[in-house]
Amino acid sequence: MNTVLVIAINWILRARQRGQADGRIAAAQSTAYNTTLLRVRRSERSDQLGGRARAGVEITGGQAVSSKALIAAACAVLALAAAPAQAIDWGKVKGKDITLFYPAQMSWEMVLTQAEHSGAGKFREGKDCRGCHEGEEKASGNLLVNDTSVEATPIKDKPGSVVMTVKTARDAERLYVQVAFNPGTQPDAGMDKEFPTKVAVMIDDGKVAEAGRAGCWAACHDNLTRMPSAAEGKETTKYLVRSRAAVSRKGGEELKPAAEIDKMRADGAFLEYWQARLKPGAPAVAADGTVLEKRIERMTPLVAAEASEAGGMWTVTFSRPLNAGDLSKPFAPGKTYTVGFSVHAGHAAQRFHYVSLEKTLVLDSGKADFVAAQQ
Numbered sequence: 001m002n003t004v005l006v007i008a009i010n011w012i013l014r015a016r017q018r019g020q021a022d023g024r025i026a027a028a029q030s031t032a033y034n035t036t037l038l039r040v041r042r043s044e045r046s047d048q049l050g051g052r053a054r055a056g057v058e059i060t061g062g063q064a065v066s067s068k069a070l071i072a073a074a075c076a077v078l079a080l081a082a083a084p085a086q087a088i089d090w091g092k093v094k095g096k097d098i099t100l101f102y103p104a105q106m107s108w109e110m111v112l113t114q115a116e117h118s119g120a121g122k123f124r125e126g127k128d129c130r131g132c133h134e135g136e137e138k139a140s141g142n143l144l145v146n147d148t149s150v151e152a153t154p155i156k157d158k159p160g161s162v163v164m165t166v167k168t169a170r171d172a173e174r175l176y177v178q179v180a181f182n183p184g185t186q187p188d189a190g191m192d193k194e195f196p197t198k199v200a201v202m203i204d205d206g207k208v209a210e211a212g213r214a215g216c217w218a219a220c221h222d223n224l225t226r227m228p229s230a231a232e233g234k235e236t237t238k239y240l241v242r243s244r245a246a247v248s249r250k251g252g253e254e255l256k257p258a259a260e261i262d263k264m265r266a267d268g269a270f271l272e273y274w275q276a277r278l279k280p281g282a283p284a285v286a287a288d289g290t291v292l293e294k295r296i297e298r299m300t301p302l303v304a305a306e307a308s309e310a311g312g313m314w315t316v317t318f319s320r321p322l323n324a325g326d327l328s329k330p331f332a333p334g335k336t337y338t339v340g341f342s343v344h345a346g347h348a349a350q351r352f353h354y355v356s357l358e359k360t361l362v363l364d365s366g367k368a369d370f371v372a373a374q375q
């Protein structure tokens with residue numbers, strides 16, 4: 001099984017290079033799949049996987065790693081990190097709406113398993129997740145949020161999706177990403193006592209091929225905390241397959257040697273994430289970090305976040321220096337970045353969030369979902 005999955009993953013990465021152009025055309029032409037059929041599939045699945053219920057919810061924080069290098073890098077850009085989002089005239093920027101949906105416990109390993117996800121084969125052949133799922137996010141979220149075959153502990157009355165308006169811009173020094181969303185009426189999940197709402201952006205610059213194809217799913221594994229194959233009593237945060245000695249349907253526990261992982265990190269083969277933790281009436285708390293063998297949060301974030309709330313609608317502006325140094329993605333025109341978005345709402349934590357499909361970002365001009373034009 002392990003070998004099969006490792007082979008499959010390698011194959012996928014090669015197939016991407018081969019089939020990207022064709023895949024995109026095919027994706028544009030593909031008709032949306034039939035939601036009624038999905039419901040049937042879902043209920044079949046619930047029979048197969050009926051025994052997966054897991055114990056109650058506990059909350060564990062992220063792992064904060066203190067390293068002199070990180071602190072030094074953070075200090076170097078501290079002055080810039082405080083730069084104001086008002087530098088941008090947002091009235092000039094056209095927003096684009098995307099829908100974030102509740103993914104339940106559908107891990108990377110699950111969506112790659114044909115018997116559990118009929119898109120697996122076509123994904124291997126080179127069709128990206130969005131090629132089949134774009135436009136279906138709301139329906140998928142409504143299905144998954146209550147589907148006990150893939151959600152062991154549904155949160156009663158939780159909405160299935162959240163719409164987000166995204167704007168991007170840049171100036172000579174910084175990249176700005178502004179998101180506006182209203183999570184609507186949310187039940188209180190009681191997991192994150194302090195912050196009712198959190199919003200995050202995941203970023204890759206082409207160094208993590210599977211992120212370009214599957215966005216956030218590249219980091220979502222079956223053995224993460226509160227996922228179906230989580231090891232009892234062990235906290236496992238997001239990671240990339242390349243950091244593991246082997247990966248099976250249950251994800252991978254054993255890490256590759258540290259020297260190999262450090263080499264990957266030095267080569268930029270990690271994801272970067274930004275997060276804003278939100279509470280009405282309080283300034284946003286910014287956090288950021290990287291994902292490779294685990295999620296590593298910076299002691300002092302490179303990203304700045306400013307937020308305001310009115311009538312339930314949050315507007316959050318992230319900004320970061322274009323070149324913030326080590327362990328952050330350099331932003332430059334002419335390159336296509338993959339971005340994914342997530343929202344935790346109703347005091348939810350860990351996997352109980354809404355996520356977007358993989359989206360693209362360019363600076364200045366080009367073909368992408370979001371173009372960060374210079375101001």
Ligand code: HEC
Binds near residue numbers: 116119120131141
């Ligand atoms: C070739 C089209 C195709 C591709 C590519 C594809 N899927 Fe699917 N996906 C489907 C179909 C069809 C279903 C419903 C039937 C099933 O579950 O097998 C589905 C179901 C799902 C569901 C459950 C929600 C729902 O609406 O049923 C999720 C979540 C999902 N896919 C995620 C992904 C992710 C993540 C990727 C990329 C790694 C991906 N899919 C790639 C076709 C696809």
